[in-house]
Structures are given as C-alpha cells and as structure tokens.
Amino acid sequence: MPRKRKRTKPERHLILSIIRWLARLTSLASITLMFIIFNQADLHPPGLPVKDLVLFICFPLGVSLGFIIAWGWERPGAIVSLLSFAVFCILYFVFKSSVPTEAHYLAALLFPALLFLTTGILSNRT
Numbered sequence: 001m002p003r004k005r006k007r008t009k010p011e012r013h014l015i016l017s018i019i020r021w022l023a024r025l026t027s028l029a030s031i032t033l034m035f036i037i038f039n040q041a042d043l044h045p046p047g048l049p050v051k052d053l054v055l056f057i058c059f060p061l062g063v064s065l066g067f068i069i070a071w072g073w074e075r076p077g078a079i080v081s082l083l084s085f086a087v088f089c090i091l092y093f094v095f096k097s098s099v100p101t102e103a104h105y106l107a108a109l110l111f112p113a114l115l116f117l118t119t120g121i122l123s124n125r126t
Contacts, residue, residue, distance in 0.1 A: 016123050020074070023115035027067035030109045034060035051095045058088035059106065067112055074120030081113035 038060055048056060062084025070077025085107070092100050100106060 016119055019115055020119045023112045023119060024071060027112035030112050031064045031067055034109055055088055055091055058084045070116040074116040078113040078117035085110055
C-alpha cells in the first residue's frame, strides 16, 4: 500500500489561500445577491412591521455582517453568519408558524460561511 504524501507548508499555504479568496469572492457575490433579492421584493426597513424588521436584521444584515467580519477573522465571521441564518429560521417559524418556503435557496447563500469556517479551522487562525 502506497504511503500518503504529507503536504508541504507551501502547498498547504497555497490551498488555504485559494479557499480563503474563494470564500471572499463568493461572499461578495452572496451579499450582492441578497440585497438584490430584498430590493426586488420591495422590502425596505423603514416601512416594515417589527417582526419583519427583526427577520431582516438576521437575514440579510446579520449574514452580511458575518461575511464582512470573516474577511479578517474567518471563524468568528462564519459563526456570526451561520447563527444569524439559524436565528432567522427559528424566528420565522415562531412568527409565521412555518418554515421559509425558499429556505434551501437562502441557505445556498451561506456557502461562503462554510468556506470561511473551513479556512479558519485549517489555519488555526481566529
């Protein structure tokens, strides 16, 4: 049985850099897409009911804030994004007694958070 080749430091650094930049670029795309979606839905914070405003704070604002934090600190930013989405889903269920019908599409926008979390764990950097 062939032995596994251990990755050298430069290879590992290159892989982490690629994942980190992929996370950053996809986070910009996700932030842009989230705000396009919410702009098209004609949801503007000043005219929203309080329950919808709370949901808006969790998603997309909380998720976007997490992405921005993750540019400097991968793990904390990813956790903020993932927790914001989880709180959004829980509050949506509490407020409306159902899950968001588009939850799987919205969850796809969290892909950068998973990449940031992966980078943060692999690099042991907070």
